[in-house]
Amino acid sequence: MEPVVRQQQSIGRPITCSGIGLHTGQPVTLTLRPAPPDTGIVFVRHEAGESVSLSASIRNLEPTELCTALSVDGTNIKTVEHLLAALVGLEIDNVYVELDGGEVPVMDGSAGPFARLIRAAGIVRQDRRQPFAKILRPIEVADGDRRVVIEPSATPRITYSIEYDHPLIRRQTYRYDLSVSAFEREIAEARTFGFLKEVEQLWSRGLGRGGSLENTIVLSERGVLNESGLRFQDEFVRHKILDLIGDLALLRVPFIGHLIADRSGHALHTKLVEKILDQTDRWVLINADERPVTAQPQSSRHVYAHLRNTPLPVPSAF
Ligand SMILES: [Zn+2]
The missing domain is CATH 3.30.1700.10 (lpxc deacetylase, domain 2)
Structure with missing residues (x-):
């Protein structure tokens, strides 16, 4: 059987698609870009010459009725769940998701178009272990x-x-x-x-x-x-x-x-x-690079606090 744990992964090259938002009905362009290890999934919303990054993290969750949305300082991104499913489903840990609007395009209502986009960009193994x-x-x-x-x-x-x-x-x-x-x-x-x-x-x-x-x-x-x-x-x-x-x-x-x-x-x-x-x-965090695999709950708290509080690197291209 394949081991469950693995190295971190990103995509091989930037790739773009366009569509409309399910809730806003507005056209939107989405670009996935490779990101370094330990970045996680980071949305970057470009609008009127400004860029705001929103990490795909529960602390940025915005309660909404119909979809999963993220919000940071008044900037939000709606309907992130199908794209996130495609990224997680294809084991992409580190990626920037650039958008020129406030909602991920709905495409055909599934994660299939995003999965094919990720496949087209290629999946790249990185020089760092992925914690689980x-x-x-x-x-x-x-x-x-x-x-x-x-x-x-x-x-x-x-x-x-x-x-x-x-x-x-x-x-x-x-x-x-x-x-x-x-x-x-x-x-x-x-x-x-x-x-x-x-x-x-x-x-x-x-x-x-x-x-x-x-x-x-x-x-x-x-x-x-x-x-x-x-x-x-x-x-x-x-x-x-x-x-x-x-x-x-x-x-x-x-x-x-x-x-x-x-x-x-x-x-x-x-x-x-x-x-x-x-x-x-x-639960415990295993396969983290900082320390050997451990069953000490204390250490999972420690490593998670690290994960949660690490400032997100902002790519220079933005
Ligand atoms: Zn859904």
């Missing part, structure tokens, strides 16, 4: 009958269940063992979805302005409005896994554990990230 958060004891968040828990596991795994009173969904459960090839094959292409009634309400409130059948599966009472149908019969639960992978990126280190989610969503996903960071006696 290895879960030792369960950490759980719940809201009524909705819950997410992360439990110890030898390899990273996600089991997700959803339940909707709709003939095409009902209850769907999917188990995903994390690997780059499984991500591309099973998860990346699953699109976001909404119910016709809710979608109409959103559009009437001026939200989801970029939403269309080009980037959202829209469910009527009996079926799917999109002419081309579904990409997978259980595309809905696969997309929820995609969202969870993207939201967990805000931990800033990959996890080794089993994530089990039932009827969850962005709010609970991000709550779990906060709880993991609070409960440092329930």
Whole structure:
């Protein structure tokens, strides 16, 4: 079996794509650029001659209704989760994400276009080990009958269940063992979805302005409005896994554990990230370069504090 831990990785060269924002409906251009080891994923928003960097970290999370958004000093970036899922899914640890607007383009509503963009740029191994958060004891968040828990596991795994009173969904459960090839094959292409009634309400409130059948599966009472149908019969639960992978990126280190989610969503996903960071006696940071692999909870707190507080390098090109 392949070892779970590995070196840090970035992309091989800068690469660009354009699209529209799902919520703003505005055109936006996105450029991914290689970044040095220990950078993490850093968004850089360029506007009116100014550049603001926002690290993909839970401390920059902006609470929103419909997507995962980041905010620093009044500058925000919406709908980061599908791009983050593609970066994490393809094991890109260090990258700058430049945007000329306030929202990541929605593309086709999945992470597939971003995964192909990363493939086109190439994946480069760096001269530094990637730390992982290895879960030792369960950490759980719940809201009524909705819950997410992360439990110890030898390899990273996600089991997700959803339940909707709709003939095409009902209850769907999917188990995903994390690997780059499984991500591309099973998860990346699953699109976001909404119910016709809710979608109409959103559009009437001026939200989801970029939403269309080009980037959202829209469910009527009996079926799917999109002419081309579904990409997978259980595309809905696969997309929820995609969202969870993207939201967990805000931990800033990959996890080794089993994530089990039932009827969850962005709010609970991000709550779990906060709880993991609070409960440092329930996991250890392994494979960090600073010190040998250790099972001392104290050291994970130490190394995490280091990760969290290290000033982010600002690339000279900006
Ligand atoms: Zn989504």
